[in-house]
Amino acid sequence: MSLLSRTIRRLLPYRLPAIDTQRVYTLDTRTELGRGSKRRCYAHPSNPGLCIKVARWPQRSDAHEASLVEWYCSRGLDRRGVSYTHRPHIHGWIATDQGPGLVVERIRDHDDTPSLKLHEALARGLVAAESVPELLAQLKDWVMSSGVAVNDLSLGNMLLRRRDNAQELVLIDGIGGQKIKLKFMLYRRFGWFARSISRHRWPRYERKIYARIGIGDRETALHTAFEPPQRPPAIASVDRTLGYGTAAQAPGYRRASQRSASSTALISTRIDRTRSSRSRADNSAARSSLAPTNQR
Structure with a gap:
């Protein structure tokens, strides 16, 4: 193009x-x-x-x-x-x-x-x-x-x-x-x-x-x-002419769907890691506050 x-x-x-x-x-x-x-x-x-x-x-x-x-x-x-x-x-x-x-x-x-x-x-x-x-x-x-x-x-x-x-x-x-x-x-x-x-x-x-x-x-x-773009009607008709029964079968749509899934998975992984890190930090702080103080 x-x-x-x-x-x-x-x-x-x-x-x-x-x-x-x-x-x-x-x-x-x-x-x-x-x-x-x-x-x-x-x-x-x-x-x-x-x-x-x-x-x-x-x-x-x-x-x-x-x-x-x-x-x-x-x-x-x-x-x-x-x-x-x-x-x-x-x-x-x-x-x-x-x-x-x-x-x-x-x-x-x-x-x-x-x-x-x-x-x-x-x-x-x-x-x-x-x-x-x-x-x-x-x-x-x-x-x-x-x-x-x-x-x-x-x-x-x-x-x-x-x-x-x-x-x-x-x-x-x-x-x-x-x-x-x-x-x-x-x-x-x-x-x-x-x-x-x-x-x-x-x-x-x-x-x-x-x-x-x-x-x-x-x-x-x-x-x-991050949703894959829908094919416009004018382009979808071309897909059907080329032999793709549905828009999801078109190569461009499949690539967009894969990129969308990868981006969504990456964001979810980062969110989970952040929550896990915060949880560990909170637990460590709680244990420190409960531990007895050493006195001489």
């Missing part, structure tokens, strides 16, 4: 568009809004309603790949008429002193203040943890009905936009992934495929988020983190 993805990157015409270099924007480090593994986000120097995403290491050959994925996915959703209820507008590219930058709408609340990330809103008490499941359910309805491929859903990838009488989550990252590969091409062309991938991954996203904010049983969340 890696070789296939590299071939696709060379063949498909996903390249940076022509950028006007007559005006180069200077980005101030004091206006940095956040950073991820590949990009930094700055406030727009002259428009408070916009922000600019630039590569952290612009000299790399794949430096702008994540921004290209976001831009092309947004254009594909625009062509399909997908609403901006839970996603920002993507305005295009500009030249900056840190290389090409992707201009994105800066999400704001009803009082025109910048919306906070979900974990920040939770920390400030602007939203209760008990309200998160309902907000995620609204986001999921939009994702499924619109055929949006969500490749990363976390507390840092969602903003809480507060309106007059309602609140909603806005995805500022994680749509379509970060690399140009075969799946990315399928996401853009086939809404049913994007929907299938999101439906397959959504329960795992929810479990991780609930574990982070303290909703639900923590031990259950820890256990389910």
